[in-house]
Amino acid sequence: MTFGRSGAASVVLNVGGARYSLSRELLKDFPLRRVSRLHGCRSERDVLEVCDDYDRERNEYFFDRHSEAFGFILLYVRGHGKLRFAPRMCELSFYNEMIYWGLEGAHLEYCCQRRLDDRMSDTYTFYSADEPGTLGRDEVRTGGAEAAPSRRWLERMRRTFEEPTSSLAAQILATVSVVFVIVSMVVLCASTLPDWRAAAADNRSLDDRSRIIEAICIGWFTAECIVRFIVSKNKCEFVKRPLNIIDLLAITPYYISVLMTVFTGENSQLQRAGVTLRVLRMMRIFWVIKLARHFIGLQTLGLTLKRCYREMVMLLVFICVAMAIFSALSQLLEHGLDLETSNKDFASIPAACWWVIISMTTVGYGDMYPITVPGRILGGVCVVSGIVLLALPITFIYHSFVQCYHELKFRSARYSRSLSAEFLN
DSSP, X not given: OOSSSTTOSEEEEEETTEEEEEEHHHHHTOSXXXXXXXXXXXXXXXXXXXXXXEETTXXXXXXXXXXXXXXXXXXXXXXXXXBOOOTTSOHHHHHHHHHHHTOOGGGBOHHHHHHHHHHHHHHTOOOOTTSSOOOOHHHHHHOOSOOOHHHHHHHHHHHHHHOTTSSHHHHHHHHHHHHHHHHHHHHHHHHTSHXXXXXXXXXXXXXXXXXXXXXXXXXXXXXXXXXXXXXXXXXXHHHXXXXXXXXXXXXXXXXXXXXXXXHHOSOHHHHHHOHHHHHHHHGGGGGGGGGGGTOHHHHHHHHHHHHXXXXXXXXXXXXXXXXXXXXXXXXXXXXXXXXXXXXXXXXXXXXXXXXXXXXXXTOOOSSSOOOSHHHHHHHHHHHHHHHHHHHHHHHHHHHHHHHHHHHHHHHHHHHHHXXXXXXXX
């Protein structure tokens, strides 16, 4: 460090009255970017651009910031626990301190991230994506130096493919991907029509065109998946994500069917008759789920199911217990008491389970129904019980859905803000 008191082996950081003594070598590679910038200062003017005041005699740098918040941040970057909000401190104020020192909301504990998103949504506070403090967690752990151009380029590519509203290029890419999904679904649905199959059997060129369209769509999805894998930060985490698994399930059947075609020959009639090939072709319906990358509604549904898996399990347990009780009672009342005038639709408990599930969900197809007076009374109790049992956990799921929607909407609005700035520029 060329600026500072001559011969000093350490520097002092004064953050809101709390002093921290650091060696020069530690200052150079300090995880917080604002602190590490002090090492590159060559004059007092450069120092005052980083901190609020400087004492040459004490070699002390003063930051007029919240001392308690800096203490929590310092514990985090040193690896002592996870980053959480300081007690009795506003979430927005703590987040402002994080941005000042070089952190972002992703470094917070998951519960604190939700509190921050709720507070921002309530106060309509939006922070631009290009504000200071957008270092990733790995960069915070390893050092606060400026990211290399290649790393910034990879981050921009990652956001382009992962965040449809992050830039104009991302919106164009998302639009093209949606168009390919729609085209592939139209071709899939049309190929099941009897007139289409008859025309394809008579006209070979029609079948060839549909295959070409399918190959182009698969080529686009494959290229998109490969690029997203290359630019991802964590390859293992990328493979574990549900949407990426769905992409793999949607793409893989096509290549399996191509290999089967190569090994079994070009007899299209034989291939269409194969059950395996028909199942593989029908698995292309998973492409519809790819729309979740571009629509908040589908993302909200997936995030709600992820967060409310306990409530979903509780709902399934309620249904299974009620199904076991009512199916056994209905089978006894409709078939087991009087074998001569018994209802053949309730000949077994598994058969009665179908009637219980459509009654509890108030669907009522009418394909089977009780004919005895006790059976009808039991049916009424079954319907009312189904309404009550289904309503209990759905309340929790509804509140989680609303919260997830607000979080994703805020995230989309934040990226849209940066998108608007890019468009104006």
